[in-house]
Structures are given as structure tokens and as C-alpha cells.
Amino acid sequence: MSTERLFYLPLGGAGEIGMNCYVYGYGAPGKERLIVVDLGVTFPDMDSTPGVDLIMPDTTWLEERRDRIEGVFITHGHEDHIGAVGHLYDKLRAPIFARKFTAALARRKLDEHGAPESALTEVEAYPAFVEAGPFKVAYVPISHSIPESAGLCIDSPDGRILHTGDFKIDETPVVGEAFNRALWEEVAKPGVKALVCDSTNVFSPQPGRSEATLKEPITTFMKEATGMVVATTFASNVARLKTLATAAEAAGRTVCLLGRSMQRMTQTAKETGLLEGFPNTVGPEEASEIPRENLFCLVTGSQGERRAASAQLANNNSYLGISLQEGDTFLFSSKTIPGNERGVIRIMNQLSEKGVDIVDDNSGEYHVSGHANRPDLMEMQKITQPQMVIPMHGEHRHLRELAKLSQAEGTAAIVAVNGMMLDLSGNAPKVAEYIDTGRTYLDGSVQYGAMDGIIRDRIRMALNGHVTVTLIIDENDEPLGDPWVELMGLPETGRSNAPLAEVLEHDLGQFVGRAKAKTIRDEDALDKELRKIARQVTQNEIGKKPEVTVVVSRLS
């Protein structure tokens, strides 16, 4: 019997939607050769990650095994799959593989971090395979909401794994490759050990709709609108950009792109030969001189992002010379991702204040999802007939639901969350090890761990405010004057109607005056007491215990 094993280890994306990163290993335990699928990011929020710029998987485990990584395979160009390739390049220094369009996006990110040309290899689709140690990996085209998405066919000595990546079953995707059932049947034919499968839309019971169904309603919409039309969607959804722009053109509207990623995505798609028949566009200066009923602006910011073009148009009188007014129409050709509602609603209300009519995807006419719904997820299992199903790309509830559905069909399935290493060598998946995983924060120009306490302190300051207490102790260990207090994020007066800072200085001063020489000499004890009193007095005065910085200066 072989002492080798085949394992699956999610480091991100399993038990959450975002920062996808999945590891496969093959070899003797502890000596497996590794491949990594995707290196994505998650976006921060004020609730849990204030001030953070990006969230990435903690790759410590991979870094410690850097010499065993055969390659990083990026399935497609969405930020939650590709977003960390630049930021983590230096830590992993592993060769990166991607198809042409995705590679063009990755190239830009790698360049920003000074990675060499050789870091990235552009690959052809199946039947081409990349040799990666004990693995052979092929990119199997699959439909999704960005061009050139691919599932991976991963051959190992223990059998074939199909890693779907993000997908939907769309036979008319407008841009890029249609879902090719025959191709997937062919890939599955030799037998599939494990289907590692997208689970995001498992709670959507109806069959998914094709991108092509949007053409007619969007064209009608563009023709019926009387003033300027603005539409927003993810810039990476190149098919949607094309549908929107060609519909606008058919309605006699000139197309203007607003927002950096709109420009970049259309340009990259054109350069890689994926976007043909896209109307000519004009810049904002030219656009502002076109009669509004002949203008269509395609803008970034479908998720309510504060700095994106949609927020700028909604929030300001004018953005790059373009301003919205009564009679204009704003189309959200997008779905609001849970957690982004407040930002999107803010924009809607700002637009409403301008008299702009808002159309969102409530009707279902102007947006379709890029992920396979429940019937399509089960269809994928029928096509590929896997020995076992491992749901990924989902919160725990999504993973669990898809596992249950698969088991109900008689297929072995398991819920594996980040850090759970599954041994796939046998006939059913079993848990081999638990790996410490976590999140790495990019904050300004620094990366640090989610558990380092930095963000915890920021959240505490946001909830409780901050008090600075300073005290000078002279050469004889006597206090020199009274403690001094500065407040930040706290009301100036409380219960006793005197300034809070003065009440604090008075009470801290009383303590210092009475304190024994031993306490004054003991740095830790003095610090602790001053902090305790500052918190207690503030609690009495305003009903809140603040964060406290104590600085005792000793003149010695």
C-alpha cells in the first residue's frame, strides 16, 4: 500500500464568501507537493475591520512550505480569487498560472509589487495540461460573470479532481465561452474522485437564467428612458457591459465610461480579444456636451462604494462635468451583496433627492447571477458523477446545504471549512488535520494578522472613546503638578456639569496626592491605578469606560 496521500485544504473561501484560497497536496504526509488554487481578497467593513484596506488569507502555513509549492492556479479574475496575487507574491514566490485575460489582470497586480515577468505563466485551456509536481492541471472553460473563467481538472496519482471555480450553467453568456456540457462530460469520463464545487447560490431554488435574457428588457429600458441613463454593474462583468452599451447604442445613446475599473476592464477585454462589437465611447468632457437623452453612462460602484463613480454622481452636484437631474434614470444592473445595503440605499436616496428615477433588479429583468442555483449545482453533479462532493465558496450554511443535497442523492459529501485538511485518498473524504488559519490585513502599507489586537483596539476606541492621562514625577519620586487629561471621542461634560477633563484631573490629582511613595515608584502599579481611576470616573460621569493611554514621565 502506498504511504502517499492526496489532500484538500481550504485556507480561505470555505465558511465565508471571499478570499478564496484552496490547497491540494500529494505525497508522503509532511512531504506533500502542493498546488494552490486562487489567492483572493475580502473587503473590510466598519463593524469588524475599520481602517483596513484589504483582507487576505493567512498564508503562514504555505510560507513555511514554500519550497513545496509547485504553482498557484488562478481560476478567474474576480478580486476574491485574484486580489492577493500581488500582495502575497513576495511571501510565496511560487509560479502563477492563469489564462490570457486573467493573466493580463494578474500581470498588473504583480507589476505593482515588482514581481518578475517569469512569475506568471499564461496557459491554454483544456486539453492542455500544466505539469505541477505530482499534479497535472488543466483549465476547463466554464461560464461565470467574468470572461475566461475556468474550472480546474486536477490529475493526481490518486485520481482526478474537478475544482469548479465560480460557475453558472449558461449556454448563451454574451461574452466568452458558453457552458459546454459535452466538454465537462468528456473531462469527467475517466472518473472523478472529487467535485470541489461552488455553493454560493444553493438556496436559490429556481434554475439560473442566462446573461442573454437581459438583452431585450435592457434594450427596451434604454429606449423608453427619456433623460440621461446611468447604469452600474461590476466592471468585470464584461458581458453585462456589452449588453448595456449595445442596448444604449441601439437606443441612439453615446456611451461614456466612468470609473477607473470600467476603463481597465473594457481595455483588457479588448486587448485580449474577448470584447468585440463594443460601441465607441466618449470621455466625460465630450459626454457633458451631448444632449442627455442621447447619453448613456456606464459607471462603477454598484455596491455603494463611497469613492466610486456612482457615489460621486449621487453625492455631488457634478462629477467630471456630468450632473444628474430630474428626468434622468439610474439603473442598478446588479445585486446588492449582503452587508452593502446601507451604502447602496444611501446612493438611492441621494439620487432620489435629485429627482432621478431609480431602477433596481427587483423585477429580475436587469440582472442575473453569475453563480449556479440549486438545480444547476445538482446538474453539475449529474454531468460529472463524482465519487465525493466538497462544497466550497460559501458560508457554512451554503456548504452544509450543498453537502446535504449531495448526500440525499447518494454521493459522499463533507463540510470542510478553512483549515480543515481532508484526506481524499480513500473512497470518502475524511478529516486528516486541522491547520491554524486566519486572516491577514493589509492596512496602509503594512500586513498583519487579524488576531494581533490592532483592530480590536481601534474598535474599542470607536465604541468607548479615548482618554490620555499624563503625569510627571520628579527626581525625588514626587508628582510634579497634577495629572493632565486629554479626551478624544468623548463628550466634554457629564453628570456633574463640570468639564469631564477637569473632573478627571481633580480625581486623579487627589489619588496622586494621597498615593504612597511605593505606588509612585512602581511604574506598573501607578499606571494601572491611574488607568483604573480614569475609567471609573469617566463611567460615573458619562456612563462609559473609555480606552486610556497613560504616560508617566520620570525626571531622573
Added chain:
Amino acid sequence: MSTERLFYLPLGGAGEIGMNCYVYGYGAPGKERLIVVDLGVTFPDMDSTPGVDLIMPDTTWLEERRDRIEGVFITHGHEDHIGAVGHLYDKLRAPIFARKFTAALARRKLDEHGAPESALTEVEAYPAFVEAGPFKVAYVPISHSIPESAGLCIDSPDGRILHTGDFKIDETPVVGEAFNRALWEEVAKPGVKALVCDSTNVFSPQPGRSEATLKEPITTFMKEATGMVVATTFASNVARLKTLATAAEAAGRTVCLLGRSMQRMTQTAKETGLLEGFPNTVGPEEASEIPRENLFCLVTGSQGERRAASAQLANNNSYLGISLQEGDTFLFSSKTIPGNERGVIRIMNQLSEKGVDIVDDNSGEYHVSGHANRPDLMEMQKITQPQMVIPMHGEHRHLRELAKLSQAEGTAAIVAVNGMMLDLSGNAPKVAEYIDTGRTYLDGSVQYGAMDGIIRDRIRMALNGHVTVTLIIDENDEPLGDPWVELMGLPETGRSNAPLAEVLEHDLGQFVGRAKAKTIRDEDALDKELRKIARQVTQNEIGKKPEVTVVVSRLS
């Protein structure tokens, strides 16, 4: 011609969903006698109001006219209508009116703030009227998602206003008064000058469904569930509590209430004679000994609130002796309010980790809204035939949509947001004045204004972290030692791989060493320079400009 005028002035709830507060005035301009409708709160969030406990309307304008307030009329017991009666009592000291059940809820809040018994008057429904200066006010029962809701019939010398309060058209509301079309027709018969109308659900195109439609699906659900069933909804939705509890009883389940407001609401509803036929309940201790297939827990926390019973059950191994496990079912008999998605999803995933099946309102079988949908809003206009419509209880987009729909029917309508005083004396509403309005934050035990900068500083500390810089200047205006730096919410090391605090101390020390005596002597200039350098150096090191507290101690 009369020099008197009749006005409407929203101070909260118009242009937002929450903290409802509407003022009506009648009299000579500047001398009008006033009535206030509702004194509600809004709940804070981490994005915009970290650490705040409650948000209330800014009542400065009312306080300055306190002697002219004839009364505060509370339409119903939801927190966004009644939540501030206690907190603001001392500021307004105006008599408060409410119907029996609402009064019982208000009583508790007023008691907590030491308001006298006489502060609150319990009123009967229409045809009884309360005299309030030039106004006569009657409570006209209307259906909503809490018992004893009422619209107000407000008679003034300039005509009759109907203020709907929150409502739906429900002729079988399970608990409390059914919508009585004949009654509303009767009230409208003398002619309605203005219908001030709920607009929250104006974007829901289908007719609203009755609370009674839930009975059958919920009963089936309770019978089909195999393990323990837990359901959550707003505790104030007494009709829903009854439907859930009686369905559970019919399925052979004993009912256990978890969460303070569940206890309080059922108790208040029973005491005021509104809740009959509610099954006997058991406490958690007794419940934990009942076989799980015979147990039903009705719990608080439908919006994912961190401290409520649903979060405790999801997050902990056990809560008050009750624990959830594989095979149990958790029902969200509720809709997630936009902005609360993250909290609700967190609970769902925690439940999923325990193997609990989750059922939410996606099917529409287990929840109905308490607000009138678009067809019902228009139906209300048909019933009351108002001269003008003023939408309220909505964000700008809701107000605008209802105004547009009303205008399309030939009725005068206007979008009036908080602070916009409308003169209703003529045949169409017109803007009379703009009043400064805002929000008052309750933060610990202190109330202060939203624009006071306190919360702005907290948000900045959360986004940027905090640096404390201290420096001692001796009697000769010479620096005594180097500046000292403390960090909070910032990474310890940055670009130069030395501790950030040390880099800052070094660079600040260099500045101080080189600074001219004039700069050292100038408190403001020195403070400003130290702050600037601290921000700049931190930016260089970690790519972030922090908030800075500078304390310069002068020994003189």
C-alpha cells in the same frame, strides 16, 4: 382673511425610517400652538454611530417653544415611535397621550426617568377626542404589527388632517382591531385636508397579506419539525407571538419564552386584555427537561442583535440551560431590516455549525409585513379622499414615490423631509420655512448632538489609529529629554523594520532639537508641528495618517 396658519413639520422620520417625530402647529406665525406626534428612536450602527446607545430627534426647536406644546400623541408602541418619551421627557415636559397598551409601555419608560404619574394620559379611541389647544385629536384604530395602533384624526380650525401612523390594511389581524373601512370612511366624510401617510412599503407592488394567512403554514411547519423548534420575531408583534405559540401548542409543543422583551410584551398584552388564548408557558429551567420534539422556544433577536436570545442560542453551547443541536429547526418569522444582514447571517451560520436547520421568510409563508404595500397605500387614499397627500415614515425615495403616485391620481402631494415646515392653510401644501434639525445621541448617560464632532473623532480613531506624543519643556523653555510616543490601534513596525514608536520618537526628537526657541515657546505652533511630524512619519512608515494627541508639559 385669517392671519393664522396650519403647519406640518417633521423633525424625524421623513427622509429616513426611524425616530418618528412630527409637529403640527396652528396659530399666528411664530405663536402657533403645537402638538407632537410620536417621539421615537433610531438604532445606531458601527458605520456612522459607533458606541452610541440610541439616536433621537433633535428637539431643540421644540424645547425653545416648550410653553406652546399642547401634547405629545403616541400612535403606537414601536420603539421608532415611543422610544424617546422617557429620554426626552425632561426636555419637553409636555403631557403625553396614548391608548391603553401603548400607555402601559410608555409608563415604564417614563418611570425610568422619574416622570410623574400625571405626565401620561390614557385615551379612548375615536369618537373620543382630546382637546389640545386649537386642535382636537382622536385615535382612529388601524391595523399594524403591534396591538392598538392608531391613526390620528387631527381637527384644526383649518380643517381635518388624517395622520395614518404606521399601518396596513388587514381585516383579520389575529390580535387587536381589524382594519375598519367603514370607520375610516366615516372619519373622512367631513372632508380631509391632508392625509399624512406611511410610505415605507411603497415599492412593494403586490397587495399586502393578512397576518391570519400565516396560521396554516406555521401550524404545518410546527407539526412537521422533528426536533426542538425555535422561532424569532419582534416581541411587539403580539399577533405573531400568538400564531406561533398556538401553532406550537397544536403540534404538542410546550412554549418557552426567551428574552426580556418577549416576557414584557406578552405580559403587557395580557394585562391590557389584548392577548387571550395564549398558551401557558414554562421557564427555561423547566423547558430544558422537556423532550425536544415537544418544545417550542419563542425568542428575541430577529435582527441579529448580539445580546438577544437568538444570538445567545446560536453563539453559545447553551443558554439558560437550553442548547440547540442537529435536527432542531430555527424559524425567522421576520424580515431582516436593511443594514442588519451581517448580524442575521452570522447567527444563521452559527446555527448551521450546530447542525440546526434554518427556515427564513424567503418563501413568504412565515412572515407578512406590518406596512401597507403600494396598492393598499392607494386604497387608503381612495377611502379618505384627501385634498393633499404628505408621505412620511420613509426614506427620500419612498416619500418621492408615494408623492408621484398620488400626483398621478390627481392629488396634490409634496415631499417634505425633516425640517421642512409645510404651510397647509391653502389648497396645496407649500414650504413655509426650513428648521434646523438633526439627531441627538444618547451615549452612556449623556445626550449630545450628532454634529458635535465626538463621533467623528471616534470614527477617525477607528479608521486611522491613535498616537499620543508627550514632551516636557523645562523652566528655560528647553526640551527636557526626547518626546515620548504611545500607539493605539496601529501596527508596531513599519517600513524601516524598527518599532514605529521609536522611529517617531527619533524624528520628533530631531525636530525638537533643531527647533527655534520661538517655536518651543509658542504652544500652538509647537503642538501643530509635533502633530504634523507624527502624522507624516507614520504615513511614511505604515502608509496611514493617525489621529494624534499632543501633550506638552511646561515646567514653569
